[in-house]
Amino acid sequence: MHTSDLSYNVEPLGRCWTISFCHIPHGTFDRRVDALRAAVRDADRVRRMGHRVTVVVARPQGAPLAERVVRPAP
Structure with a gap:
């Protein structure tokens, strides 16, 4: 089976949040936590299809913390 390293990015989009996958935004969410849950x-x-996946979560604008990386349990 072919596997890939894939990355979902939860990032701000104006006043909303979006999930970018393959550098293309998919969907808009009013709250960051809703976008994170969907990602x-x-x-x-x-x-579960055999790919290695990472979710990278941007912090709200102005937050003094770096982005967060979440890896789903194996």
Whole structure:
């Protein structure tokens, strides 16, 4: 089976949040946590197909923290 290293990026899009996959934004969410939940849910689905998946979460603008990387459980 062919596997890939895939990355979902949760990032701000104006006043909303989006999930970027393959550098293309997919969907808009009013809250960062809603975008994160959707990204992790889909990342888990893709992981079960045999791919290695990472979810990178941007911090709200102005936050003094770096982005966060989440890896779904194996």
